[in-house]
Amino acid sequence: xxxxxxxxxxxxxxxxxxxxxxxxxxxxxxxxxxxxxxxxxxxxxxxxxxxxxxxxxxxxxxxxxxxxxxxxxxxxxxxxxxxxxxxxxxxxxxxxxxxxxxxxxxxxxxxxxxx
Amino acid sequence: xxxxxxxxxxxxxxxxxxxxxxxxxxxxxxxxxxxxxxxxxxxxxxxxxxxxxxxxxxxxxxxxxxxxxxxxxxxxxxxxxxxxxxxxxxxxxxxxxxxxxxxxxxxxx
Numbered sequence: 001x002x003x004x005x006x007x008x009x010x011x012x013x014x015x016x017x018x019x020x021x022x023x024x025x026x027x028x029x030x031x032x033x034x035x036x037x038x039x040x041x042x043x044x045x046x047x048x049x050x051x052x053x054x055x056x057x058x059x060x061x062x063x064x065x066x067x068x069x070x071x072x073x074x075x076x077x078x079x080x081x082x083x084x085x086x087x088x089x090x091x092x093x094x095x096x097x098x099x100x101x102x103x104x105x106x107x108x109x110x111x112x113x114x115x
Numbered sequence: 116x117x118x119x120x121x122x123x124x125x126x127x128x129x130x131x132x133x134x135x136x137x138x139x140x141x142x143x144x145x146x147x148x149x150x151x152x153x154x155x156x157x158x159x160x161x162x163x164x165x166x167x168x169x170x171x172x173x174x175x176x177x178x179x180x181x182x183x184x185x186x187x188x189x190x191x192x193x194x195x196x197x198x199x200x201x202x203x204x205x206x207x208x209x210x211x212x213x214x215x216x217x218x219x220x221x222x223x224x
Contacts, residue, residue, distance in 0.1 A: 004158075035214070042202060042214035043159065056211065091158050104212060106151075106158030 002027065004094050004107035012113045019079040019086070021110045025094030032075040033104060034067055037089045049075060050097075082114045118142070119203045124219040127193045135188040135218050137203030142183050147206040150177065150188045152199040153217070159202065162188065198222045 005024040013019050025032050030051050035043040045059040049069040060067065064082075069075040079086055089111050093104035120138040127133040139148065147166050151159040163170055163177045165186070170177040176189040190197055200217040
């Protein structure tokens with residue numbers, strides 16, 4: 001059973017460009033979470049999605065950031081008009097479709113560098 | 116915002132037990148206590164979790180204070196592969212995790 005997959009692993013964008021980060025959850029998992037980790041800091045929750053639904057986006061910046069988890073295909077975190085402050089590691093996690101999922105399984109992360 | 120407090124760093128000698136403390140004085144009755152660890156350039160890895168009772172698994176033990184305002188992760192015999200940042204996390208009813216800055220564990224050979 002493959003783990004959570006994220007791609008690309010490394011992404012370089014110039015200021016003003018768009019960044020698209022993809023996350024494929026573990027097989028059978030329908031809950032996806034996105035986190036951002038700045039250098040030397042812990043992970044910060046961004047958004048929690050289920051298939052075709054955003055459950056909680058309280059950690060998402062109000063502008064330029066969006067996330068989706070379509071019925072088919074991976075979850076996408078999209079950052080428009082990137083700025084240098086967006087440089088960070090972005091982690092995706094998934095969990096099974098149970099009411100009280102105890103574990104989140106994390107992917108290896110995408111390291112975004114904005115030049 | 117993180118709901119837990121941990122020491123920034125700790126050291127342990129190889130093959131000795133390690134006790135990693137965590138304070139969570141604002142924990143609510145339905146919050147689960149989770150521990151994850153993160154090796155350099157990797158995503159966090161599940162270690163253990165609990166609600167009220169102490170827990171054991173193949174990786175570690177979790178000791179939870181009676182008032183649940185603190186907990187301790189116990190690695191029984193530290194190895195070099197246990198060197199990582201350990202996060203103590205509260206999970207609320209929405210299955211959301213609140214990470215703090217964690218404890219960076221150094222294992223000395």
